[in-house]
Amino acid sequence: MIIETQEDVTRAVLAEMHRTPEPRTKEILAALVTHLHAFVRETRLTEREFQAAIALLNAIGQKTTASHNEAMLVAGALGVSNLVCLLNNGALGTRPTQANNLGPFYREGAPHCESGASLLRSPTPGAPLEFRGWVRDAAGNPIADAEVDVWHSSTVGLYENQDPSQADMNLRGRFVTGKDGEFSFRSVKPAGYPVPTDGPAGALLRAQQRHNMRPAHLHFLVYKPGFKTIASQVYDPEDPHLDTDSQFGVTRALIGNYGKCGDGSYALEFTFVVEPGEARRPMAPITGKAAAS
Numbered sequence: 001m002i003i004e005t006q007e008d009v010t011r012a013v014l015a016e017m018h019r020t021p022e023p024r025t026k027e028i029l030a031a032l033v034t035h036l037h038a039f040v041r042e043t044r045l046t047e048r049e050f051q052a053a054i055a056l057l058n059a060i061g062q063k064t065t066a067s068h069n070e071a072m073l074v075a076g077a078l079g080v081s082n083l084v085c086l087l088n089n090g091a092l093g094t095r096p097t098q099a100n101n102l103g104p105f106y107r108e109g110a111p112h113c114e115s116g117a118s119l120l121r122s123p124t125p126g127a128p129l130e131f132r133g134w135v136r137d138a139a140g141n142p143i144a145d146a147e148v149d150v151w152h153s154s155t156v157g158l159y160e161n162q163d164p165s166q167a168d169m170n171l172r173g174r175f176v177t178g179k180d181g182e183f184s185f186r187s188v189k190p191a192g193y194p195v196p197t198d199g200p201a202g203a204l205l206r207a208q209q210r211h212n213m214r215p216a217h218l219h220f221l222v223y224k225p226g227f228k229t230i231a232s233q234v235y236d237p238e239d240p241h242l243d244t245d246s247q248f249g250v251t252r253a254l255i256g257n258y259g260k261c262g263d264g265s266y267a268l269e270f271t272f273v274v275e276p277g278e279a280r281r282p283m284a285p286i287t288g289k290a291a292a293s
């Protein structure tokens, strides 16, 4: 159609949707155009602001490398990651769930570990941590032979992929649950950490005068055919940023219960409940490790 007015633009774009053969693609694109145009009208977006928005989108791509995923960071900072997670888990958002954001730092290929093994692959300071976890179904039955990826940052707040001083795959491992659904590992108690602020995610936080901390947490990915794969994170109840997580990941169901032992070490136990569904590993947001400069 020939466009005569600003209202016509939306009609013209939606009218071109009829050739989209795949129904879900058509539905998503139509909703995207409708909401995006409504957003532009509601905010009366100026040309200068539009140019800034385009520059921001381009910068997200330019910032992304094999060891860093800026789009995932921005999605978390806007709360979209956890919204998608909570809508798709816990009986489609009607019940609490152990599912949580995958986060930008999951890597494929973590070393296979025997239950009880250490995640330390290079010297890593920090209070020792003993973790025991269980994978169960909603009725409490143990899930044996579930593959559980574990990863977390060092106590200086860097994942191995961000830190050339750590060995490849330090603080990462893949475990398999036993007959009783249990797996365990040793590591160091993670600390909270700042997310990188040298890209668009940082600009977003600064514009809102928000801090860039994430409360201390351990990451998990639980995979077992017949059950919906979940990413999870277990948070430290004493972290000062628990209720202002810069990635909006903390939910009530994921606040852990650390026990402190007399020797200064910590013990943590946690149960992951999985639902029937599709077992599918998510695409890893990163594929490599930062090179030493």
Ligand SMILES: [Fe+2]
Binding pocket: 103, 105, 153, 214, 217, 219
């Ligand atoms: Fe993390």
